[in-house]
Amino acid sequence: MSRPAPIVIGVAGGSGSGKTTVVRRIVESLGDEHVTVLEHDRYYRDRPDLRLEERAALNYDHPDSLETDLMVTHVQALREGRPVDIPVYDFARYARRQATETVSPRLAVIVEGILIYADPPLRNLIDVKVFVDTDDDIRFIRRLKRDVAERGRTMESVVEQYLHTVKPMHLDFVEPSKRYADVIIPRGGHNQVAIDLLMQMIRGLTRQS
Numbered sequence: 001m002s003r004p005a006p007i008v009i010g011v012a013g014g015s016g017s018g019k020t021t022v023v024r025r026i027v028e029s030l031g032d033e034h035v036t037v038l039e040h041d042r043y044y045r046d047r048p049d050l051r052l053e054e055r056a057a058l059n060y061d062h063p064d065s066l067e068t069d070l071m072v073t074h075v076q077a078l079r080e081g082r083p084v085d086i087p088v089y090d091f092a093r094y095a096r097r098q099a100t101e102t103v104s105p106r107l108a109v110i111v112e113g114i115l116i117y118a119d120p121p122l123r124n125l126i127d128v129k130v131f132v133d134t135d136d137d138i139r140f141i142r143r144l145k146r147d148v149a150e151r152g153r154t155m156e157s158v159v160e161q162y163l164h165t166v167k168p169m170h171l172d173f174v175e176p177s178k179r180y181a182d183v184i185i186p187r188g189g190h191n192q193v194a195i196d197l198l199m200q201m202i203r204g205l206t207r208q209s
Contacts, residue, residue, distance in 0.1 A: 005079050006036070006105050007205055008125055011112045012177065013132030014170050015061075016142035021189025022132055022198075023112050029199045030206060036078060036106045040113025042087050043067045046096040055094035056157070061114070061169035068119045071111070075125045078105040092152035107206050114170075117177035128205065130198065131181035134188035136167075 009026065011019050027035045043066050047055050059065060067087075074084040085100040117123050117131075140162055147153040178184065183201075185194040 005081070006107060006109045007202075008075060008079065008109045008111060008127045009202065010116050010123075010126035010129045011110060011132065012114060012116050012130070012174070012181070014134065014136075014139050014174050015114055015166055016139035016146070017132040017134040018142075018185075018189030019112050019114075019132050022130065022185065022195065023110055025189070025195050025199065026108070026110060026202060029203060030108055034107040034206075035110060036103050036108070037110045037112065038071065038074065038078075038086060038103070040066060040068070040071060040111070040116055042089050043071045044089050044094075044096070046087075048095065052094065058094070059165045059169070060094075060161075061165045061173075063115050063118050063173060066113075066115065068115075068122055072119075072121045072125065075109065075111060075122065078103075078109050079125065081105050091150075108202070114174050115177070117180045118173045123180055128202065129180055129182045131178045131184045132188055133178070133184050133186050138188070 011022050011026075013019050023037060027037065044060060045065060045067050047058070050058075070087075074086060077084045083102055083104040085102050088097045088099055088101055089095075090097050111122070111126060116126070117129060123129070143162065143166070144155065144158050147158045148155060183194075183198055185191050185198065189195070
């Protein structure tokens, strides 16, 4: 008997909204061995033709900065039961590493990123679309802490990037894509009631598959 196609769950929302917390809760609920996670920001386009300073100045919050068609190909392959080799991105160097990571299809595939609903072909592959909605100030503070601690950025560079690209692109692309969501989680990933309801729905869908 053929294995049923995995359920594809999208988790979108602005930068720093709490997407990672929601993804972690889904993984904990279903079991790590049953979930494959694809992060959209692994798919930033590689620009080896540019110097580091030029790469750092690019707008990474515009849909064109991402190789979304490759992600679409990977999600389609996972839905068909085939493993894929996904990119590994070095955020400190603004460049892809040569190595890739092989992931296999499981009971559920989580697609996570700020712009996953802005692309129709990718959006159409997602069975359950979740949007994590969080106050702008809280999102900025979270992004600032993350980029300084985990991505080798300076406070000044994070603030400048937020004002010049992150906030304008959020208003142009991320916020409008919220209308495609099936489930909106207010107040971010720590909304216990909303998270519990989401988990019940997802567990029900995976049991049916």
